[in-house]
Amino acid sequence: MFPLGSQPLDHNALRQHVDTALAPLLAATPARVSLSLRDLDGGIVLARHADRLQPSASIIKVPILLALLDAAAAGRYSLEQPLALPASGDRAGGTGILAHLPSVATLSLAELARLMIVLSDNVATNALIELLGFDAVNQWSLRAGLTASRLQRRMMDAAAREAGRDNFTSAGDATAAFCWMLRDGALPAPLRAFALDVLADQRERAHFGAALPAPARLASKAGQLPGLRHDAGILTVDNRSVVLAVLADGFTDWQTAQTLQGGEGAALLGQIARVVALGLKAQALAH
Template sequence: MFPLGNRTLDTQALRWHVETGLAPLLAATPARLSLSLRSLDGSVVLERDAARVQPSASIIKLPILLALLEQVACGHCRLDQQLALDAGGARVGGTGILHQLLSVASLSLAELARLMIVLSDNVATNALIGLLGCAEVTQWCRRAGLAGSCLQRRMMDAAAREAGLDNFTSAGDAASALGWMLREGSLPAELRAFALSLLADQRERAHFGAALPAQTHLANKTGQLPGLRHDAGILTVGDYSAVLVVLADGFTDLRTADSLDGGDGAELLARIARVVAEGLQAQAQAQE
């Protein structure tokens, strides 16, 4: 089970540590960066342009997961319920593996959710969008207080994107989504634990997960597009945890601009997460 810290953060000390570590990183990058750093109870430690709405990339898969689990909690569907993959449309490519496994005709909702988060599988995601509907996911965002987030298209739908339909979020909204998941009463304990287990099993570790101190635990969801790097997650060191979201675009290096991994964008997010983890580590060491 993913460990959540049970000690209250010294928010002033953590804010000072992160601001000090961020200053040279931000001075050295042309990117536009939105950041939200919060305690587990949702209290803001540090924010920078956190309300700026921008294309979500695969970060939108976090609200899809939570909207699904709310439906499960309300009894409208079950995690062991089978869903035909045709419900999500064509076997689109991009991230994931199901577009290569043509003999797989259906999976349970739990399996689809796992593939959507752990491997960022677009076929699994589209199947769940087909089940829930874009409007329901957007309505969940409103119920959860995510004012700038919306789901308007399926994954890899270039025609919809060209028509002006895209998926959007902000750093503050992504942090609020994680806060909703963690808040007692939003979901039954077993569904909250299920969601955390998926995020903790995230296989994309080139961003927040790339340079963390060895004793750091991470549960997160990344999102990448050419020129854009996002990550949203929970960091735990010892008995201290924090929610960190960074959405960044405007990178000018060719690797970040032309690909979905690596480059200055991935490095920047890795260094920011390390700064936050070291701030948590300092508090854990002070406790010893």
């Protein structure tokens, strides 16, 4: 089970540590960097351009996951119920594995949710979007306080993007989604544990997870497009936890600008997460 820290944060000390360490990193990058750092109750520790609207890439899959679990908590779905997948010729490409497994015709909602987060599977994501509907996900976002987030297209729908129908969010919304999940009464304990479990099992570790000090623990969801690198999640170090989101675009190095993996963008997000983790570790040592 993913550990949530119970020790209180020194907000001022953490803010000063992160501000000081971030200054040279942000000065050295051409990217636009949005950051939101909160405690587990949603209190803002640090915000930098946190309301800036940006294409969400795959971190939009967190609201889809939480909208599904909210609906399951209300009895509209069961995570054990099966859902048929489209024929292989109608499956989205990109990240994930189901596009390459045409013999897999049906999976449970729990299995689809796990694949959507752990492997960022686009076939699983589109199946859940089809089940829930765009309106239901967007209405959940509004109820949860995600004022900038909007799901407007399925994964890998290039025609929709060209027509201006993209998926959007902000760093502030990304942390708000996680804080909603942790709020007392938002989800029954088993569904919250399921969400934390799949987020902690995300296999994309080239962003926040790349340079964390031991014994840091991370439950997050990354997203990447050419020129864009995002990550958002919960970071726990020595019984202290924070919710962190970094959304960054405008990178000019070839690997970040032209590909979906690595580059200076992923490295920057790893450095920022390490800065925050070391700030949490310093608080533990001070007490």
